[in-house]
Amino acid sequence: MYLTKLLVRDFGKFHNKGMDLDTGINLVVGYSESGKSTIRDFLIGMIYGIPRREGITRVRSNYDLRKPQDSSGYSGTAYIKDGDKTYLVDRTFLAGAKKASVLDVASGREVRLEYADTLSGTLCETDKNTYLDTKCILESDDSDSAVELKKYLTNITLTGTANINKSEAVKYLENEKKNHIPRPLIRRLDELNEHISEYDGIDEEIEAVENEIKSLNEEFIMEAERRKRVARRLVENEDGSVSYETDATLEEKIDKLTERERTYGASEKEAEPAEKKEKKKKEKKEKPFTDRIPVILGTGLLVILIITAIVYMLPFEAMIRKLFIAFTALFVFITIIDGFKEKGAFDGEKDDAVPDEEEFNKVIEELKEEAEKQEEIDFDMTFAKEYQDKKAELKKKEDALIDRRNERARLRAEFDQVFKKKSELEEEVQAIDFAINKINQLSTKFREEAFKKLLVNISEYIEKLTLGEFTSLGFDKSGDIVLKHGEQEFPLSRLNDEEAGIVFLAVRLSIAKHLSKEKLPLIIDGTSMLDSVSEIKAFADVLVSMKEEQIVIMTDDRGMASIFESKGISFNLINL
Secondary structure, eight states, rough: EEEEOOOEEEEEEEEEEEEEESSEEEEEETTTSSSHHHHHHHHHHHOOOOOOOSSSSSOOOOHHHHHHHOOOOOOOEEEEEEEEEEEEEEOOSSSSSEEEEETTTHHHHHHHOOOOBBBBBTOOOOOOOHHHHHHHHEEEOSSSSSHHHHHHHHHHHHHHHHHHHOOHHHHHHHHHHHHHOOOHHHHHHHHHHHHHHHHTTHHHHHHHHHHHEEEEEEEEHHHHHHHHHHEEEEEEOOSEEEEEEEOOOHHHHHHHHHHHHHHHHOOOOSOOOHHHHHHHHHSSSOGGGGGGGGHHHHHHHHHHHHHHHHHHHTTHHHHHHHHHHHHHHHHHHHHHHHHHHHHTTTTTOOOOOOOHHHHHHHHHHHHHHHHHHHSSSOOOHHHHHHHHHHHHHHHOOOHHHHHHHHHHHHHHHHHHHHHHHHHHHHHHHHHHHHHHHHHHHHHHHHHHHHHEEEEEEEHHHHHHTTTTTTTTEEEOOOOOOOETTTEEEEGGGGGHHHHHHHHHHHHHHHHHTTOOOSOOOEEOOOOOOOOOOHHHHHEEEEEEEETOOEEEEEEEEEHHHHHHTTTTTTEEEEEO
């Protein structure tokens, strides 16, 4: 794929600037500030667009830099040839506007873009980051070219891209790992475990107290029954027989005392956690039956009305209708009355409630008074008071134990929450470890591939462009990248800016040739590192050997064209 006719409509300093590109080598020649870099950004922008903001990668956004200051427009067009097809790309770079339209010139139909604002995925598969890493060679603007070269070579050989620094990436992940190690949570879990262990056996203690209360209740019931028997009086009947006379009132009061204790096992279950008790308190009480009487009567009346309507709709005689309605009303009335009876609406209040503590004490006092009145009967009711005091102590002990059990439940709930958070952090730490290991594995893979293929090809171009001063590129014993000449090794830090620039150009040309997977325009912006005719000739030989479909060179060296001509290399010259 290559670009042909360009119309730089409104872009940077250019307005309606026409330009024709061709296959092979295109020389765009101009002095400093003539617009060479503007044309470079226009070419890249026509393919990939120009976002207003930078993404997470190092891709530069020149949106504001190239936006014309003296025009409201920001657009351009370009013809692109891909095989035997020609496309017209019309693009506006303004934020918020429709970005690009692609027209198939032969059919006249618009081509639908796979992704908005970019031809990637439609006319090519290479994304913008990869294109800038492989096919777009910019002259280094770093003050220390050797440092920039080392950084680029290290990244490309260890990560496969110039935008990712392996060491910085691993360092960042290591810091994230430190921040996610859950040491405070582990300490808190140990503290909670220690506190929870203090409540071991609390359930057994509560059960033991409940059994004591149950045994006390049984003893009280047995003693009360015994005292009922003692309170009976032996009397002689008229026929001479002997029988016991009971005091019905006294026995009724004793039965009332024992009734609550008899039902203790059924009514008092194991104490529930505090939160469940609170929930039961909030449950709504069932509405009394009397509150539903209006609804019942209304429903009955509605049934009568419905039956009446149906009867009048059917062809019955008047007398039959009246009888039908009357019997329906009677049936509904009897049904309602029967329902009231079933619900106990006509019964008096049943006095079968289990006495509470206050009523229990009241009955005890009444029995004491009875005992004082009946001095001839040996009926000591102090046992009931003693029972009540013992039970109160046991209930107090039980309540304290239940509070401890509720505290244990609270600690366990906190333990579960802290444990869940710790598990989440540990999963993140595992993910970070996986990412670090993956980076190291990929780095090893890229380095091995660099040894096998890339470094060999880079070395070929380095030897040509440096005119044999350096013959290859490799790694020393410590793993640092070095240049070699025979057995001699030269660290990159020893290169001057001109040497570093030539080596950098050789590296980028080799990557463009051997790492790029598609035919896309090769853009070279800047050739100032080539300051001799021999170096330019070597550069021209390398370009010819690459056999690229289209090469666009931005240079301020007007003598380069004549050197190309002297070597018989055809090219397309564009003067700015």
